[in-house]
Amino acid sequence: MARVLILTADAAEELDSMYPVFRLREGGHEAIVTAPTTRPVKLVVHDFEPGWDSYTEKPGHLLPVDLAFGEVDPEDYDALVIPGGRAPEYIRTDPDVARIVGHFFAGGLPVGTICHGPQVPAALGLLRGRTTAAYPPLKFDIELAGATFVDEPDVVDGAMVSCRGWPDLPLWSRAFMRVLEKASDRA
Template identity: 35%
Template structure:
């Protein structure tokens, strides 16, 4: 599926491709806000659902990957192919994207024990692409071995995990260290997205 060509003032990220990866019980706003904000700037967004983790209630493997507050993937209120497309993990190459975003919620618990996800995250990072995680999302970065020696932040429940993995934890809304961007909670989404946009604009 191809994206619909759009015109308008939001063109700073035209030509950039951002992927958002999520398993069941992701934090809805931490997926929706970056999707809308980066799309507004002209980026093409790929959402990658991973059918792992807690099943949407009631448990049914045939149901779509769903957020804590009921947001399904595909997103019912946004036209598929208009501002985003949905792809399986195996269909996305790190070469095809400029940034990867990992929302929080309970989704990271499932993503961090999926070897295919960890391999993908590591390859995105190694290619110098932006890897951004918010709230519990940095748990995936820990399991991928990407936080040692890095300045990072996260939801405070993840603080000790980050320190034990060799990171320097800082209590700031959003932090960038190289091509890793992290943030604490939904209230920090504006700062999180500003850092992502800034990082993408630096890339030719």
């Protein structure tokens, strides 16, 4: 089965992070969590409440981390998932994140992005000419990165699978698992 790297950090959205980890493991794949350090990351819960123009944020669970970004050899993995939340906003400037993410895009390997996750490949110039979903207020950021924004729950562009946020996870997960299994069949 596939070895899938989950790229995250503090303030990643809880469902965006934990749902893929559990779904991949349920499917018999190995989900390896990487973050800036090996201490558990502090996840947050984003919710949509009446009377708010944006989402609210509350503290969430801790997510154990297997490797620090600097310890990752991307050659050891078959796919990558970048959860949303606020983590992508600041990890996108990390040189090890650029090294890791660049490897998956250069190799045409499966990459899943959830909610704010596309901020990472966008900042690295990796979305140019691609089609992707993201949290809808990121539409202009996605377009400025040279991509086409699609407001859908499970956008597949080659080996990249994206969605708008945690409410889309069942459809996103189904699409990502299909892309992952197809890539595993070729390997």
